[in-house]
Amino acid sequence: MRDQLTVAMKQAMKNKAKRRLTTIRLILAAIKDRDIAARTDKHAIEDEDAVVLEILSKMIKQRKESLVVYEEAGRMELAQQEQAEMDIISEFQPRQMPEEEIMQAVKKAIEETNASGLKDIGKIMALLKGKYAGKMDFSRASAVARSELS
Structure with a gap:
């Protein structure tokens, strides 16, 4: 999963896709924060992919909440930005169950x-x-x- 994100980041750099690059960097930063917290808490990370998927789900949930707030406040530009980030993050998640x-x-x-x-x-x-x-x-x-x- 991490390798997939790293490859996607390099591809975004090559394509000069700023929004995509920024979002992927946010994902990688969140994963790194989790790694550091796990190291200091001395908790062993069981399934690395499961941890990454949990982080992605959390990030999508945060963006959904922000999207609602921005739409209610009439801040459509920020709402579109949150939606774009959600779409990019969703690409790295497996298909959700029907x-x-x-x-x-x-x-x-x-x-x-x-x-x-x-x-x-x-x-x-x-x-x-x-x-x-x-x-x-x-x-x-x-x-x-x-x-x-x-």
Whole structure:
């Protein structure tokens, strides 16, 4: 994943794509910050790609929130900038699961954890995050789990 980002950064430099280059540098900086934090906290990084996917998801979530704020404030230029960054970051994420697959995965997780009520949402989400990191919209999965358990 890191190699893919580095290659994309070099390509953006060659193509003089400033917006793309800036966004990729932001991604790499966030990854480096996470690496430094992991080193000082003495936490071993289990699956490097999963960590990178988590960072990408977090960055997209931040941009979605900013996009809404900018649109509400009438700052369309900044909203377009956030949307462009979201599009670039999304290119490095795997395809997100469609709604039907999310529903099936949640139902399977409910069966595997023997969940019986809303108090078991944490168990379900932990199982899903372990299996589908970076591939699933967990806010959507949580909503599906809540509707299944209530």
